[in-house]
Amino acid sequence: MSKGNNYLSAANPENQARLLFWRKSSQRAAELYDSGAKLWKKTDLRDIENQLRTEARQFTVQSINGEHVSTPNIMLNTRDPIWKPYVKFREYWRLVKTQPDDPVETYHCSYLVDWSNQVARNFRGTTGNLNSVFEARRNSWKKSSSCRLLTSQLLRLLDIKKVTKVICFGLGDMCRQPPEWLKRQMESSGQNLEDITAGSMVQHSIALTIAEVCRNNGTNTIQLLTQDPDYTEESKGLLERNGFTIVGQFGAGGFAEIDEGSVVFSVSVEAPLKQIIADIARPTMIISTGFGIFNDHE
Known part of the structure; x- marks a missing residue:
């Protein structure tokens, strides 16, 4: 042996x-x-x-x-x-x-x-102009062909009458500055420090689009919930001003919100999301990254 x-x-x-x-x-x-x-x-x-x-x-x-x-x-x-x-x-x-x-x-x-x-x-601090940067990113997303494609696919595939909530997991903080080593690297190459949060801002803009499609084409009141234990207080404030409700600040409570009327949107959640869903609910739709489901260890 x-x-x-x-x-x-x-x-x-x-x-x-x-x-x-x-x-x-x-x-x-x-x-x-x-x-x-x-x-x-x-x-x-x-x-x-x-x-x-x-x-x-x-x-x-x-x-x-x-x-x-x-x-x-x-x-x-x-x-x-x-x-x-x-x-x-x-x-x-x-x-x-x-x-x-x-x-x-x-x-x-x-x-x-x-x-x-x-x-x-906490040492890294946060970026400024959060509201204006997010609004610019959101407007850019709304004008994109990707936004139009997502909207058409939701209208084609989603049973909107069943939807009562959109629940997001792991969409990322939107205003924390990068680590010092990355900040120096970005500055030396002429990159804008605001680019570090671009992905997260677009992901939250996608969530807003999903909620808007459901509200505009259904009859239910749609809750928009989001969980990411890494959110800064500044990001939480921005999200709440844009219609999000923060849940699961320690990384668990948001999963308990999933039910048959949920659209689940996940990008980089540090949890076995699909395994958890299999145990607790059958949501109307899951929008996630990749095709790995239950057996990444094999």
Whole structure:
């Protein structure tokens, strides 16, 4: 047997015990999934999102075998925390194929609380003229052939009468400046620093177009929701002024909003979006990047 993740070393009994535990855990996870157990539930996603809004001493998640697993709130009573909690997802293959580095009691958890350091993120600051730049990007999008094509495809393929909400995931922040190394590189090559947020601005403009098509051609009131834990306060303000409602600020709550009346629009979400959707809802339409669905590990 070759040495590697599956090598049982008698010289390291702790690693041997962890590996044996992992093998049994992964077998049990596969059995639970095959029997119809859900990896994600709306109630669990709402619950962890609500927990992370509080000053709780600990946060608790529910594993796929029904057990509760708690982790301490390391920033409790910290006046200016540099660490922000967020929800980290484990897709199916992480539960049955790849042994994680996390504690063994979390092996059956399809989601966990993790922490993101905000120091470098906050140091970068934000760009100016946000409203005018976004309006220019939006107008440019609306005049494009891509916008006309999207509109015609939505009218052809979408059952607009069913739509009650448009939910966006991972569309990106729209005003954070690039890292210093990239800023210097862009300035030396004559690039405009505003170009760094162009993609995100266009993506949010696309979301506005989807909502407008549904509102103009249907009878329902259309909610426009968006989730991205990386949004700055400035971006949140801009989005709210343009009709968006911010959801899932810790990366979980927005998924619980998906239902049969939803159009889901996703670009760069750091979560197994399609696997989550398969467990919790059957939306009217999913607009996403690429064709990878459930088995990127294979």
